[in-house]
Amino acid sequence: MNLDFARSQFPALDGDWVYFDNGGGSQILQPVLNRLQDYLITSNVQLGASYGVSRRAASRLAEAQAAMAVLVNTNDPAEIVMGPSTSVLLRTLAASVGETISPGDEIVVTNADHEANVGPWLALERRGAVLRFWEADPTSGELRLEDLLPLLGPRTRLVSVTHASNILGTINPIRAIADRVHAEGALLCVDGVGYAPHRAVDVGELDVDFYAFSFYKTFGPHHAVLYGRKELLLDLPGQSLSFISEDDVPYKFQPGNVNYELSYSMLGLTDYLTALASGGVGVDALPVAVSRTAIERAFVLIAAHEEVLSRRLLDFLTDRPGVRLLGNVLPDQALRVPIISFVIDGMKSADVVREIDAHRIGIRFGNFHSPRLVRALGLDGDDGVVRVSMVHYNTVEEIDRLTALLDALV
Ligand SMILES: Cc1ncc(COP(=O)(O)O)c(C=O)c1O
Known part of the structure; x- marks a missing residue:
């Protein structure tokens, strides 16, 4: 996937914020x-x-x-x-x-x-x-x-x-x-x-x-x-x-x-996915006819990049003392999307997130309007989990910025 092209299509990514609350809402495309x-x-x-x-x-x-x-x-x-x-x-x-x-x-x-x-x-x-x-x-x-x-x-x-x-x-x-x-x-x-x-x-x-x-x-x-x-x-x-x-x-x-x-x-x-499918070529020629083949190709590229992102964060969190990683620990794109949640022993999820807030990284805590699942996992229904929800415009460097901060906490 042409990551530079992908990011260039999201004007909000121009700043220095890291957006890891995409499960809450993603950034908007220029097209x-x-x-x-x-x-x-x-x-x-x-x-x-x-x-x-x-x-x-x-x-x-x-x-x-x-x-x-x-x-x-x-x-x-x-x-x-x-x-x-x-x-x-x-x-x-x-x-x-x-x-x-x-x-x-x-x-x-x-x-x-x-x-x-x-x-x-x-x-x-x-x-x-x-x-x-x-x-x-x-x-x-x-x-x-x-x-x-x-x-x-x-x-x-x-x-x-x-x-x-x-x-x-x-x-x-x-x-x-x-x-x-x-x-x-x-x-x-x-x-x-x-x-x-x-x-x-x-x-x-x-x-x-x-x-x-x-x-x-x-x-x-x-x-x-x-x-x-x-x-x-x-x-x-x-x-x-x-x-x-x-x-x-x-x-x-x-x-x-x-x-x-x-x-x-x-x-x-669909304009964007069509351009992404061809590596970002042809974006100046938009709009173009929508094609299912292009959409599928774009998501194949997206899934591969997302798997890299999932692996990077999961590698950091897995088997880390004091961290309870929730759900599947495998980055496999057939099994998961890059939404990753965890709790830290002895810390409120709210406090973990507040530590990160100050560093211009948007993550989030809570039950994400799925309180039944949070309670079924034996967790506090309000404080819930720390969630890092990524999409394809996120980068490995952004994850490293986050994990450097988490490293100091656990
Ligand atoms: C999995 C899931 N389903 C449904 C919804 C509700 O979507 P909307 O805000 O468009 O009503 C959300 C919103 O957070 C969600 O994450």
């Missing part, structure tokens, strides 16, 4: 800002009118919709619902599924997920749904497929699980989960927030029914996407104005409509 500005200057009118600028705005939205379809690897842009956040999109989805629930229907959630993918499903208990928790292994914090199987049965309607843990970085075997869930005739919803900044999302290969992630953690602005299988989106009750047709997908799941400029700006992500 995204370019698209945003261009839209607001040349297309900032309401869609649906017959005059030229309105028609241009509509075709730009359609272009963004189509690019996001390529980004998650579906052929049908109607399967792309956009909204302000993953939390809102999952709430909307759960509200819709809730309208189809019969008392006694079962829904499986995990105790290893961000609460955004637990609370909306728990709320369906009020409609008579029976919620079952897929519990993580209390030592490793990881979800084991064999623990899911006894929870599945003829009444299971839906299973909702995260793709990559926002605390451990562990990648869950979504395809294997999908096969088991579908064998029971149930649906699978996946929170891809922790995964999408790191690997190419492929909803076809994963065989998921719903898949959501947030653009502000994927190098864009505060905006999000939900993929839904077309026949399900058509079947489920819409959540918008009463006169919006049930055939009108994805519109019927975008109450209050979608933010046009932020949706359009995400074409900047």
